[in-house]
Amino acid sequence: MWIDIAQKFSDKWDFTHCIGAVDGKQIVMKASPRSGSTFYNYKVTNSIVLMAIADADYRFIYIDVGCNDRASDVFGKSTFQKALDNNILRLPLPQPLLNRDRDCPYLLVADDAFRMQKLILKPYPGKNLTAGHRIFNYRLSRARRVVENVFGIMAKRFQILYRPIQLNEQKTTQITLACCTLHNFLINNTDAKRISQSELASGVVKSVCIT
Template identity: 50%
Template sequence: MSSNDMECLLMLIAPVISKRDTKFRTAISAKERLLVTLRFIATGDSYKSLMYLFRIPVSTISLIVPDVYRAIFDVLKRENYLKTAVTTSEWMQVAKGFEENWNFPHCIGALDGNHIVMQAPKDSGSYYYNYKHCHSVVLLALVDASYKLLYIDVGCNGRVSDGGVFSSCFFSSALEQGHLDIPLPKPLPGREKDTPYVIVADDAFPMRLYLMKPYPFHNQPGLNRVSNYRLTRARRVVEIFFGHIAQRFRILRRPLLLGPEKTVTIVSAICALHNFLMDRNDGNYANRSNFDVEDVQNGEVIGASWRNEEQGTHNLIPIQTGQCNKNSHDTRAICEEFMNYFVSPSGEVPWQYRYI
């Protein structure tokens, strides 16, 4: 975070986190409160380590940190740094980004979820116990073509099945009821059949008219493999998002020693900070080495720097892949229309047949 970003963030949240001086002592400044909290989130240092660094007692830090990251989330959310598109024009801008950057038209977001590992809550039994035999809450994220968050749902207990995480969130019900003003179906470029705007996801999610995922199982025909490659290429942005926040916010690299409510708040604050810093775009937080770079001539991908780190160095666990493969006639028709587009002269990319 640059000094300019720091000052901008401080200006936004200072009225919320500032404390009054008293006759007995001078209050810890808003800037120092913010610095302690950012250090905690960025490094994952313990309160005791922060005590020696900032000369503030552990008991005081334990009050400052939750207060500040709660303020970060509340203020940045109010400032629309975590805002879901709600108009047709906004969704069209998202779709334009996927078409221009990832050659995937009619895409309004990439969806995925990860378990945020935490210590076992007291008297919770198996409520938060997940398939990886640890306790967690789920972060569900919808990301646009430039790695910014369009929607998050954090807090679903880790025991919930993969399909249930999405089905129980507000975004899913809003899509089902048509409250988000998604653009009406229209033909893909160079095609004639009306095709809806879709979200791309993986096998952990159920197929819907608005949710597209790869063809399941191995040994698929060549055209299906082309479609899977193109879909996975667009969906990669959400995987990159999770890898990026695990690299930048190192508190996510080990189980959070917090209860469920504080875990939800701190993860929400991290997501809000991500969008804030992506909007600032000064190169310190979001430089080229932090994201996959693709050669537009041959499709070769140069992995982000975090991909070179040892596997298992963070505690973001993918949600379990299920077998949600019951597709209706309409969803199959949509998949086939996208597949036909991807192998048509107007929709194919020259390198796609080398990656199937």
């Protein structure tokens, strides 16, 4: 499975050895009366976090939903992080890139919010970058935006995600899980290329707030 995912990222987004794009989305909701500031976030709303890893075909391959922390913190506490740390994901062994001799591991791509670690690749920071670093950041951004596109496609279909959900955190979590499951079902049973061209062209990504 990991090899297939990496090959799709290479074919579609010209980024090799990528096994997924990770990011988080705030799911705004109505907090329960006794929750206080537990779910109060920096955007001055109450929300839970949907932390997700997506493949190159706009499918979720892992989600963690219901936490009230930042997306990067949710990832650090997730079962996926534990599986990475304990080396139980059966990731493919590092291999050289094309026309290279040094082995390169298979990696997740993320934005600056995530902490740097062995199997997460982030863009080079700062503004005074070399041409090579700018090109790298551009290509990484193209691969990473897949997960933002997934959030956008899902919100376009299930427009309850466009507005605050008038339910408590438990029911909001259930609704979010259902939306993610139905999203994958629809992707698997529809032409993914047609979806990406038509729905993304309509400005889906711009209409969604990503953390």
